Amino acid sequence: MGEKVREGILISWYVYSEAGETPISIAYKPPSLDMDLPTISGNGKQYAIRELSANPYWDNLGHYRLSDVRQYGRRTRCLFDVPQEEQDGSFQINIPGITFLNREESAPVTLPIPEDREGLNELIPWQDGSVRILGIARLKEPRPAETGGERDEVKAVGRPEVYINVTAVHEDRDLTLKGLLCQRKLSRGGWEREQYDFDGKGNLSGFHIYYDEGDTEVTLKFHGAAFYWNQPYVMRLDGAEMASVPVFWEHPL
Known part of the structure; x- marks a missing residue:
């Protein structure tokens, strides 16, 4: 109107x-x-x-x-x-x-941690589109992460991490990915939310995923997908x- x-x-x-x-x-x-x-x-x-x-x-x-x-x-x-x-x-x-907003949570997916970089073709489906994991790379220089110290002080420590590249796919529609949440399963139980990246056009392009020393794989789940239909x-x-x-x-x- x-x-x-x-x-x-x-x-x-x-x-x-x-x-x-x-x-x-x-x-x-x-x-x-x-x-x-x-x-x-x-x-x-x-x-x-x-x-x-x-x-x-x-x-x-x-x-x-x-x-x-x-x-x-x-x-x-x-x-x-x-x-x-x-x-x-x-x-x-x-x-x-228009944008399709999805509340459903994906099934967990487990990815091996490579020595360098490995190309992938892992598909995570939703009703209105799918997210494809294109690759996973081990980052050589760990980024600082905040953690609690003595007397609730916040300290920056280096944690190992991998990076995954993601994109939106659909058989018939020209989709881009505008939103997605990623969580990693912790060895001690529970899930940790990971940090996402956007490219210069505002499309969600990947995630920084921390892991613990000695881990050989990461288990992830995704929710809150937002697919933009061009x-x-x-x-x-x-x-x-x-x-x-x-x-x-x-x-x-």
Whole structure:
């Protein structure tokens, strides 16, 4: 739905999966990630998202129900920088893609610790995409890690680690990996969360994984996968009222 306001054009979109199991979202304010954001175009121009220091229209993501949206639909509101004198006429929303959010936890996977580097083809599946582990490398120079010392002092100590490269894969969709949590099984019991890396385009590219001296393998599990589908879509907003219409995200432009 579109609404003309003093600061621009305010768009509300309601996104849901017909299966009702996997949350999906159209991200417009990704934290510290370099990704294409939605725009709107009209009057021969393209307008970007506008962020105000005190936005009277901002609200949290929440669950809302319309007559044509299932109860698990999610609303997002976004303000576009369209001056009042340019708000007449028709506009279209240009959406570069959507994100599939997965809560399921993967089965544990055990990887041998190599002497140097070893290429892998380990597939970790979810409903909406898979994560492929491309390789594992033993790092020669251990990075400092914080640990508790005497009287709760924090000390930096060197711990051995390996690095794994990961990517998102799917038979039919052009996916990138925007989020994933990795945990390592500890020999004393329990799990330790490992540190992730992003590339220059904001895609999650790998994990730094600590291990204990004498270990020959690491056992990992993953959860919180966020797959971004590079699937452009255009929705038209016609007329002064900019009435809402349902759009089914199945076909490319």
